[in-house]
Amino acid sequence: MTKTARAHTNIALIKYWGKKDAALRIPLMSSLSMTLDAFYTDTTIEKATGSSDFYLNGKKQTPANSKRVFAYIKKLQQRFDLKEENLVVKSTNHVPTSAGLASSSSAFAALAAAFCAFYNINADKTQLSRLARIGSGSASRSIFGGFSIWQKGDSDETSYAYVLDEHPQMDLHLLAIELDTKQKKISSTRGMKDAQSSPFFKPWIARNESELKQMIAAIKNDDFTALGKLAELNANEMHAINLTAQPEFTYFEPDTIRAIKLIETLRDKGIECYYTIDAGPNIKVLCQLRNIKEIIENFESEFNNVKIVSASFGPGVTYSD
Ligand code: 2P0
Numbered sequence: 001m002t003k004t005a006r007a008h009t010n011i012a013l014i015k016y017w018g019k020k021d022a023a024l025r026i027p028l029m030s031s032l033s034m035t036l037d038a039f040y041t042d043t044t045i046e047k048a049t050g051s052s053d054f055y056l057n058g059k060k061q062t063p064a065n066s067k068r069v070f071a072y073i074k075k076l077q078q079r080f081d082l083k084e085e086n087l088v089v090k091s092t093n094h095v096p097t098s099a100g101l102a103s104s105s106s107a108f109a110a111l112a113a114a115f116c117a118f119y120n121i122n123a124d125k126t127q128l129s130r131l132a133r134i135g136s137g138s139a140s141r142s143i144f145g146g147f148s149i150w151q152k153g154d155s156d157e158t159s160y161a162y163v164l165d166e167h168p169q170m171d172l173h174l175l176a177i178e179l180d181t182k183q184k185k186i187s188s189t190r191g192m193k194d195a196q197s198s199p200f201f202k203p204w205i206a207r208n209e210s211e212l213k214q215m216i217a218a219i220k221n222d223d224f225t226a227l228g229k230l231a232e233l234n235a236n237e238m239h240a241i242n243l244t245a246q247p248e249f250t251y252f253e254p255d256t257i258r259a260i261k262l263i264e265t266l267r268d269k270g271i272e273c274y275y276t277i278d279a280g281p282n283i284k285v286l287c288q289l290r291n292i293k294e295i296i297e298n299f300e301s302e303f304n305n306v307k308i309v310s311a312s313f314g315p316g317v318t319y320s321d
Contacts, residue, residue, distance in 0.1 A: 001010050002044055003118040005042075005043055006043075006109040006317065007043075009039040009103060009105050010142050010275065011174060013215055015031055015278075018148065018192050018205065019193070020295060025158050026137070030212050032212060033148055035141070035313065035314045035316065037313060038312075039101050040095070041092065041095070042092045045111075047085070048088045052086040053089070054069045054089045055088070062244050069111065089105065095117060098155075109142035109316065113128060114138065125163075125317075128317070147190045149161060163316070165219065168217065172227070172313075173286070174286060175295060177282060177307075178307040179303060180305050186279070191251070197246040198241040200240060204238070225272065235275070251280050253281040256282075258303070259275070259283040259299075259303075263297060271287075273295055274289070
């Protein structure tokens, strides 16, 4: 018996950056994201005839690289009082390796969904979101399409995502810009832990509720300008607490700043666009359909070998056998 689930990645417009409970991945703030059509993960689970194995993009992974997947599966097996049997997990990331987008959101959303399908666990989307959250916080939001909100809650039962608008009509596009950077990676888990030493961490948390409200209003009012400005501010707040942590760190590279400057120049020229940046050096541009071509041309002339992928709203989890 084989079960397959698909989940799409999401990009946070109001970001999750800080945990209240690391083991359960209960966040200190609520977050809001857009699920993307262009990037997704397909995950299949089947019974193992021998050892548990994890294949990624057709390649069998080492035990070290499979540890997080099987630790997660074991956790779910225990949670549902299932026998801790061996499984074969096969994942394919349809995230162009060039996109500079993390895949843990789609990976753990697809894995949670495939697990429930495999064991015939009749989980509703709220429960599925809670299960995905335990694998990776941002995965809680990838259960849903369109815009979704992960309400922070204060326990395993109350911390989950829900849909704000599954089929938004908003003219909103994202350009994932991969800059040619070779940066040493600080994992999100580590980065958001270290960021708590910043003197601005408390203000960051304190602003969350009002920023979330403003973002919901921008979406409801179909106000691209308000959405873009706030997403950019929120991302910069997150990166400001990294820069002021003790010791400080940053995901920015010189090309990140160059890209920010280019976006400012584009805006000065009347091409409306905004940026958001996650736990890496690459930039994602928020823009409207009419400006996509010109923005891409500008990035291509500013940066050598830049790779750009355009995305818009994607769906929530789906299944196939
Ligand atoms: C987000 N990020 O809201 C934020 C913004 C990156 C920057 O969620 O530790 O892989 O596994 O819960 O979900 C990436 O962190 O972290 C992330 P864990 P996750 O999308």
